[in-house]
Amino acid sequence: MRPIFVWAGTVLVLICSIFLFVAHAQSMAGQIQGTVKDALGKPLAGVTLRLQAADGSVVGQTQSGEEGQFDFSGVQAGTYAILGEKANYQSSTAIVTLTAEAGGSATMTLAANEALEMPVIVQRLDRARNGLLPETGSSIYRFDQNDIATLPQGEQTPVNQVLLQAPGVAQDSFGQVHVRGNHANLQYRINGIILPEGITGFGQSLDTRFVNSVNFLTGALPAQYGYRTAGVVDIHTKDGVFANGGSVDLYGGSFSDFEPSVEYGGSKGALNYYFTGSYLQNDLGIENPTSSTSPIHDHTEQSKGFGYLSYLLSPTSRISLILGDSEGRFQIPNNPGQTPNFTLNGQSSFDSSTLNENQHEINRYAILALQGTLGSKWDYQVAAFTRDSEVLFVPDSVGDLIFNGVAARVQRTSFAGGVQEDTSFRLNDAHTLRMGLFASTERAESNNTSQVFPTDNNGNVTSDQPLNIIDNNAKIAGLYSVYLQDEWKPANKLTINYGLRADLVNAYVNANQLSPRLGAVYQLTSETTIHAGYARYFTPPPTELVAPKDLALFQNTTNQQVNLNSPVLPERTHSFDIGAVQQVTPALSLGLDGYYNIVEDLLDEGQFGQALVFTPFNYQDGKVYGIEFTGNYKQEHFSSYLNTAYSVAMGRDIVSSQFNFGPDELAYISNNYIHLDHDQTFTGSTGVAYLWEGTNLTADALYGSGLRRGFANTESLPANFQVNLGLVRKFTLPEVGEIGGRFTVLNIFDRVNELRDGTGVGVGAPQFATRRGFYVGINKAF
Numbered sequence: 001m002r003p004i005f006v007w008a009g010t011v012l013v014l015i016c017s018i019f020l021f022v023a024h025a026q027s028m029a030g031q032i033q034g035t036v037k038d039a040l041g042k043p044l045a046g047v048t049l050r051l052q053a054a055d056g057s058v059v060g061q062t063q064s065g066e067e068g069q070f071d072f073s074g075v076q077a078g079t080y081a082i083l084g085e086k087a088n089y090q091s092s093t094a095i096v097t098l099t100a101e102a103g104g105s106a107t108m109t110l111a112a113n114e115a116l117e118m119p120v121i122v123q124r125l126d127r128a129r130n131g132l133l134p135e136t137g138s139s140i141y142r143f144d145q146n147d148i149a150t151l152p153q154g155e156q157t158p159v160n161q162v163l164l165q166a167p168g169v170a171q172d173s174f175g176q177v178h179v180r181g182n183h184a185n186l187q188y189r190i191n192g193i194i195l196p197e198g199i200t201g202f203g204q205s206l207d208t209r210f211v212n213s214v215n216f217l218t219g220a221l222p223a224q225y226g227y228r229t230a231g232v233v234d235i236h237t238k239d240g241v242f243a244n245g246g247s248v249d250l251y252g253g254s255f256s257d258f259e260p261s262v263e264y265g266g267s268k269g270a271l272n273y274y275f276t277g278s279y280l281q282n283d284l285g286i287e288n289p290t291s292s293t294s295p296i297h298d299h300t301e302q303s304k305g306f307g308y309l310s311y312l313l314s315p316t317s318r319i320s321l322i323l324g325d326s327e328g329r330f331q332i333p334n335n336p337g338q339t340p341n342f343t344l345n346g347q348s349s350f351d352s353s354t355l356n357e358n359q360h361e362i363n364r365y366a367i368l369a370l371q372g373t374l375g376s377k378w379d380y381q382v383a384a385f386t387r388d389s390e391v392l393f394v395p396d397s398v399g400d401l402i403f404n405g406v407a408a409r410v411q412r413t414s415f416a417g418g419v420q421e422d423t424s425f426r427l428n429d430a431h432t433l434r435m436g437l438f439a440s441t442e443r444a445e446s447n448n449t450s451q452v453f454p455t456d457n458n459g460n461v462t463s464d465q466p467l468n469i470i471d472n473n474a475k476i477a478g479l480y481s482v483y484l485q486d487e488w489k490p491a492n493k494l495t496i497n498y499g500l501r502a503d504l505v506n507a508y509v510n511a512n513q514l515s516p517r518l519g520a521v522y523q524l525t526s527e528t529t530i531h532a533g534y535a536r537y538f539t540p541p542p543t544e545l546v547a548p549k550d551l552a553l554f555q556n557t558t559n560q561q562v563n564l565n566s567p568v569l570p571e572r573t574h575s576f577d578i579g580a581v582q583q584v585t586p587a588l589s590l591g592l593d594g595y596y597n598i599v600e601d602l603l604d605e606g607q608f609g610q611a612l613v614f615t616p617f618n619y620q621d622g623k624v625y626g627i628e629f630t631g632n633y634k635q636e637h638f639s640s641y642l643n644t645a646y647s648v649a650m651g652r653d654i655v656s657s658q659f660n661f662g663p664d665e666l667a668y669i670s671n672n673y674i675h676l677d678h679d680q681t682f683t684g685s686t687g688v689a690y691l692w693e694g695t696n697l698t699a700d701a702l703y704g705s706g707l708r709r710g711f712a713n714t715e716s717l718p719a720n721f722q723v724n725l726g727l728v729r730k731f732t733l734p735e736v737g738e739i740g741g742r743f744t745v746l747n748i749f750d751r752v753n754e755l756r757d758g759t760g761v762g763v764g765a766p767q768f769a770t771r772r773g774f775y776v777g778i779n780k781a782f
Contacts, residue, residue, distance in 0.1 A: 031103035032072040032096055035375070036064040036084055036110060043068030043376040044086065044110055052081040067376055075103070084108045118267060121315055122241050128379040129371050132224075132422045132434065133192055133234065134487050136497035137519015137533025139219040139579055139593045141166040141630070145212060150639065150689035150698050152726030152744045155209045156251050156259060156777065162208060163233065164702055165687065166216050167593075167628040167643035170680040171704055171720075173287045173755045173767035174607075175204060178678045180218055180595060181624040181649025182230030183604045184614075185539060189234045190322055190367065192381060196416045196440065197228070197542060198363040198389030205326040205363040209263055209276045210306045212238045219577035219595055220533025223483040223499030223517040224422060224436055229537045229573075237308050237322070240265035240272035246782055251742070253775030255295075257282040270312040277305045285328075287767035289335040291752045296353050298333035302326070317372030324365045332357035335766070340402045342453060342558070343464045347402065355399040362390045377426045385440075386417040401451055401466055405558030408450040414543070416442035418479075432487040434499075438479070444543045445474040452557040461558065469553050477507030477543040485517065493523040505540040511570045513538035527583040537573040541603055541616040551659055568616050568656045571603040579628075587635035597624040602651045604676055606762015608660040615660060617762075619651030623673075637691035642684075649679040665761070668712050675713045677760040681705045698726040709759045720753035720769060722746075740779035747772045 036047045044064060051060035051072050059080075060072045075098055082094045089110040096104040143162060151157045151165070160177050163169050170178045179186060188195040188206065198205060217225070217232040225232050246264030251257075258281050265274035285300025303326070310320040338352035369383035393410040400407035418440025425433045451466040485499020497519045504512040519533035554560050579593030602622030605614040626647035633640045652673045654666055668674075687700035701724070706717035727743045747753075750772035758766040 029101055029103055030073065030075050030098070032075055032080070032082070032098065032106065033103070034070055034082070034094070034096075034106040034108060036068045036070065036108045037375075038089075038110060038112065044089075047084050047086045047089075047108075047110060049108075050083045050085075051075070052083060054079055080104075082106055082108065084110055086110055088112060118270075118272070118312070119241050121312060122239060122272070122310075122318075125316075125318055125371065125373075126236075128373050129192055129381055130236075131379055132381055132424050132436075134222050134224075134434065134485075134497050135215070135217060136222060136487060136495055136521050137220045137517075137531055137577070138217045138222070139531070139577060139595075139628070141216045141218075143211075143214040143216070148208060148211065149728075150696065151687070152698050152700060152724040152746070153775070154726070154728065154742060154777075155211075155249075156744075156775075157208055158204045159206045159208055159211075159233075160204060162211075162214070163216065163231075165641070165643070165685045165700065167630045167685075168218065168626065168645040168647065168683065169231075169685075170647070170678065170683050170707075171702065171755070171769075172678055172707065176678075178680075179231040180626060181597075181647045181676065181679055183676065183678050185228050185230035185603070187225065187228035187232045189232065191237060191320070191369070192234065192422070193322075193367050193369055193383045193385065194420055194438065195367075196365060196385055196387035196418070198365075198387055198414065205304075205324070206235070207276060207278055207304045207306055207326075209261060209278065210237050210274065210308070212236045212242075219579070219593065220517070220519055220535040220575055222497050222519060223485040223501040223515075224434065226438070226481050226483070226501055226503055226515075226537075227479065227539060229535070229539060229575075237306075238263075238265060238274050239308070239310070240267045240274045247779055248782070249777060249779045251775060251777035253744075254746075254773030255282045255284040257284075257773070257775065272310050274308045275306070277303070279303050284770065285330045286333055287755060287769065288771075289333055289758075289766045289768070291754070291768050291771075293771045296334040296336065297331045297355065299331045300328060302328040313372075316374070317370070320367075320369050320371065322365075322367040322369070324363075326361075326363045328361045330359045330361070332359060338403060342402050342405045342461065344398060344401045344466065345464055347398070350399050350402045352399070352403065355403075356396045357400070358394045360390075360392045360394075362388070364388045378423065380421070380423045382419070382421045384417075384419050387415070389414045389416075397451060401453070405461075406450055406452050407466075408448055408559075411447045412445065413447075414442060414444045416440055430489050433484070434487065435482075435484045437482045439481075440479045442477045442479075442543050443474065444477065445472070447472045450554075450559060452554065452559045455556050455558060455560065457556065459560070467557065469557070469559075471553055475508060475543065477505070479540065480504045480506075495521045503538045503540075505570060507540065507543050508567050509569055511538075511540070513570075513572060529581045530578075531580070532578040533576075535573075535575045535577075537571070537575055539571040539573070539603060541568040541570065565659045566656045568603075569601040569618050571618070572600045574598040588633045589631070591630040592627070593630075594627045595625060597622075599624060599651075601655070604651065604678075604762065606660065606677070607764035608762065615657060615762075617657035617660065618655050619669075620653040620655045621673075622649070622651040624649045638689070640686070640688040642686045644682070644684040646682055647680065649676045650674060651676055660762070665712055669761075672712070674761070675708050675716075677708045677713050677763055679713070680707055681716070694729060696726075696728040698728070700724050707755060707760075709757050709763075711759070713760050717754055717757060720755065721751060722753060722769065723748050736780070738781070740781070742775075742777040742779070744775040744777070745772070746770055746775070 036044045038044045047064040064070045077100045079097045084092045094106040094108045096106045098104045168180045213236045215234040249261045251259040261278035263276035280302040288295040305325045307323040312318045334353045334355045336353035365387040367385045371381040390413045395407040397407045420438045422436035448471045450469045453461045481503045483501040488496045499517045501515045515536035517535050521531045575597045577595045581591040599622030602619040605616045628645040631642045650673045653670045682705040684703040689698045704720045709715045725745045753769035756767045
């Protein structure tokens with residue numbers, strides 16, 4: 001299967017569709033067919049239509065049907081006027097001419113007497129856009145603005161911390177989260193459009209401030225979701241039409257935290273816009289490698305910007321532009337008291353608390369999208385996107401050589417661009433067809449300059465004078481996919497979504513797969529909903545993280561390891577999911593969901609070397625399974641949630657990037673299933689919010705039974721538990737007006753939570769979660 005066949009097939013389908021549409025539109029002789037629409041392009045039923053001859057006489061009369069259709073039969077050749085009338089709508093006229101050989105057709109538009117406001121048009125287009133992405137068979141967890149506002153930190157909560165409130169999400173160091181036993185493998189979408197992934201380190205490239213709502217999908221996903229499939233984070237942005245005005249926010253507190261931000265949105269004519277920008281600096285940029293309350297050399301400065309502009313081309317279409325930028329500078333925190341291992345130019349001592357390692361991260365993206373409806377049956381969205389990403393790690397050239405025998409300056413850059421198209425067609429009341437394509441091209445570069453010591457064949461250092469080794473490489477990669485699916489409603493209570501997806505990757509390896517998808521939702525009773533699904537997944541490794549190493553360059557040096565470096569392969573998965581949701585009362589809902597994944601060439605990532613950039617590798621076989629429980633209660637001024645999950649994720653036999661591992665570790669894993677380093681058996685999240693006399697009191701808590709540690713991940717770390725509190729209230733100041741205030745306490749019990757201890761497969765250093773901190777925020781709307 002090649003991309004040219006994919007494109008040729010798509011073009012053929014489009015040509016056939018146009019041909020059939022044109023053929024259908026041609027009326028028979030003596031017949032006038034037509035459609036009546038409102039100003040938004042939606043079909044208008046019940047319109048009285050009169051056919052008027054050239055002499056003014058009325059020769060026919062009818063009414064438009066449910067789909068706005070009408071026809072007149074037995075009409076003589078000539079020119080006629082069609083008059084349309086409906087209560088509360090302005091009258092309209094259409095002129096049509098018939099010949100002796102062919103009939104005629106007409107499309108009429110009746111505008112309402114009261115003009116439709118822009119918010120109504122935007123809401124209808126939003127519904128059409130959201131309808132392109134079915135969720136049938138998936139497990140879904142939703143966050144709206146109120147859910148985010150009632151978190152202790154509100155909109156200051158990082159996106160990864162918001163996701164930790166969902167079931168089956170495990171916390172890790174460097175801001176990472178893992179869903180259902182997968183390492184990362186998350187797909188982010190903005191308004192239904194795939195956000196090209198960048199090179200990840202510690203920074204969060206997305207800002208919670210621009211989020212209007214989030215749909216978090218896991219399980220057996222429909223056919224339009226590919227590549228990153230552990231979870232789909234579909235973000236719907238704030239809109240200038242509904243967020244008219246702006247605000248300034250100032251937040252800060254412990255660890256020298258200082259976070260100013262601003263947002264502004266509005267609309268003018270057919271244009272609406274929303275912008276936000278934020279700045280963050282503190283002395284806890286990365287998890288502390290010790291349990292102390294004062295991290296050493298851990299300062300960070302981060303900035304983020306986001307913009308959304310949308311212009312209504314007509315009541316049924318709009319064009320939008322999304323822009324995003326994030327930049328972060330991080331000091332790598334130090335772990336004092338470490339023992340030097342090497343001698344550099346006669347120097348064999350070094351205070352590890354004075355190391356000076358730094359990392360700089362940049363992620364920028366832009367999306368241009370055309371979205372709309374065609375008549376009553378077609379919805380579409382076409383988008384072009386681009387993304388630029390860079391990570392630069394600068395070592396402490398003296399200290400790193402003395403402690404590790406290697407000081408590597410690592411720079412990874414990636415530039416990607418592509419297109420995405422999604423279309424839906426309502427065939428009839430029982431069937432809705434959805435189809436689309438995705439294509440992207442990426443250029444990834446890995447530039448590494450390493451200082452190492454020479455060694456003999458036995459690994460003994462032969463000189464305290466370092467060697468300089470340059471190992472640079474670049475790759476152009478392509479991703480291509482098409483999908484077709486049908487949402488079928490064979491009965492009122494049953495919805496089935498079945499489809500097929502074709503994926504092809506051309507990168508460090510060339511591979512493809514045809515993936516069936518099947519999902520069903522059954523409304524057993526008015527209070528009980530059951531869902532089930534199967535999905536075949538194809539997950540290529542992230543090209544920007546794959547950095548092939550010329551092992552020959554490092555022979556007889558302190559950076560020499562296993563002389564084996566097989567290419568990283570795409571992961572292939574059979575995923576099964578079944579669950580149920582029970583609406584116990586109007587305020588209380590409970591859910592239970594189970595999943596089982598059979599995995600070939602299971603993808604994992606590890607942090608190897610000094611640069612905190614992850615490197616992917618494969619286990620030949622994998623199995624991932626678990627069960628999740630969720631409960632939500634919302635009534636008047638009180639809301640609460642409780643989510644718990646049990647998960648097992650295991651792999652056997654490392655078959656790529658073997659040079660990163662020791663020979664004893666490789667030998668053991670080749671014959672034994674081991675827990676993945678990010679596997680956390682039990683996770684839980686809970687939260688409550690209560691509005692009391694104008695003050696919103698909030699609390700949440702996170703629990704994890706402990707990530708893996710030790711040789712081949714055979715042990716686990718102690719459980720971690722954190723409770724956060726928040727208080728929010730509005731008050732009025734003279735000559736200033738209404739001000740919003742927020743007070744937050746993170747980790748109120750000041751619990752020492754060790755996320756990593758520096759051991760385990762692909763684990764580079766110890767990390768501890770945040771100690772207790774106090775924060776205050778004020779907000780002024782304008």
